[in-house]
Amino acid sequence: MTQKIVNGAPKEAVAALKPASILRQASCSGQAIKGLYLYKKTQSDKFSIGYISKATGASKGYISDVMSGRRFLNPRYWDAFSEVFGLDISCRTVLHLLISFDVESDEAERKKLCKELQAARKTIDTAHMKMPSRAKGVFFAFEVFCAFGLFGGRPSRSDLRSYFGSARSIELDYALQLLKEMGVIVMEGGVYHITETTITFGSSEDGVSYYDFIKDSLTKAMKAADRWAKEGQDSIFESTLISVRKADYLKLLPKIQSDLHRLQADLETSEADELIRFNIQIYPNN
Known part of the structure; x- marks a missing residue:
């Protein structure tokens, strides 16, 4: 176990999970997408699965399956979903790596993606916690x-x-x-x-x-x-x-x-x- 100093914030320092925090903590792409969806709902009553469907072209049933982990987001929807969630380039990279990791079956490639994901997560700007x-x-x-x-x-x-x-x-x-x-x-x-x-x-x-x-x-x-x-x-x-x-x-x-x-x-x-x-x-x- 190694210790280090970084620029960012642990989950307990974030009052409400925002996109960067959600993507830092998500264990899989479905969890990340559902978390982003729930966050956007807190920002606007109009944000819904129907809204995502209309904005991305994905069916409501497909979106529900992705959020539940029954299916993985197809690459053709990656940019559209990133756009509808308002993700910056760093957050988009993390989401895309999460999906890639979920669908990859080759163990060597999964290890490579895991390292890329760890590195990408460090670049996300997050809320800051105060030091004494x-x-x-x-x-x-x-x-x-x-x-x-x-x-x-x-x-x-x-x-x-x-x-x-x-x-x-x-x-x-x-x-x-x-x-x-x-x-x-x-x-x-x-x-x-x-x-x-x-x-x-x-x-x-x-x-x-x-x-x-x-x-x-x-x-x-x-x-x-x-x-x-x-x-x-x-x-x-x-x-x-x-x-x-x-x-x-x-x-x-x-x-x-x-x-x-x-x-x-x-x-x-x-x-x-x-x-x-x-x-x-x-x-x-x-």
């Missing part, structure tokens, strides 16, 4: 959380102190207390256990945002460059400027993000022995 205001400037707590993966998700305080060093003992205790207050770890039988595998957060007025975390990571990268940029074997530090067509660049950005998330998913393991920081910045130079 005391967390500002205490990003060390997030490092401690991620370090749980080095001990099978069940480290003792001694394990963590050995890893981070005795000089950070007080900081470590503060970090552990903060993580307990956030509800992501508990102490049982002399060791800590994780209750959530991912800390998710975003912008908030009285807490810290994901963008604060990014800026903190960039500060750490500047300090790490003096050591690791010269090593070469255990790290990659690269920077370049290239001329591009803006339209092509914007079109490719979602794929770059998805590919990076897929690479991270491939690297993560329950038998970790190293904690790495994975930073990337791509942006217009002007």
Whole structure:
């Protein structure tokens, strides 16, 4: 079991399930489509199976079968259903991958689709949960959380102190207390256990945002460059400027993000022995 920091929100942080949350949590395409249908109904009394039928050309009986899981949505309806549910490109990708996974019978292809689905789900924009205001400037707590993966998700305080060093003992205790207050770890039988595998957060007025975390990571990268940029074997530090067509660049950005998330998913393991920081910045130079 691995721990990580992402930009997003867990289901308990979302008051009402919106499309992004529905698609994050759905175990199959039928469940996702039914969830999207129920969500749209809360937005408009006029939204109905009949409305979907008229908008997509699919029969009412067929739509009901899809929602119940008796049938899978035919590819010719994918775009029409995505349109009627008002899905953005990230959500559409997740829905299409869910359907593809449901209909695929080859085990190797299913494993490939599963990884693509995991990566695509990470790109969905979701509601943000607030972090405790005391967390500002205490990003060390997030490092401690991620370090749980080095001990099978069940480290003792001694394990963590050995890893981070005795000089950070007080900081470590503060970090552990903060993580307990956030509800992501508990102490049982002399060791800590994780209750959530991912800390998710975003912008908030009285807490810290994901963008604060990014800026903190960039500060750490500047300090790490003096050591690791010269090593070469255990790290990659690269920077370049290239001329591009803006339209092509914007079109490719979602794929770059998805590919990076897929690479991270491939690297993560329950038998970790190293904690790495994975930073990337791509942006217009002007």
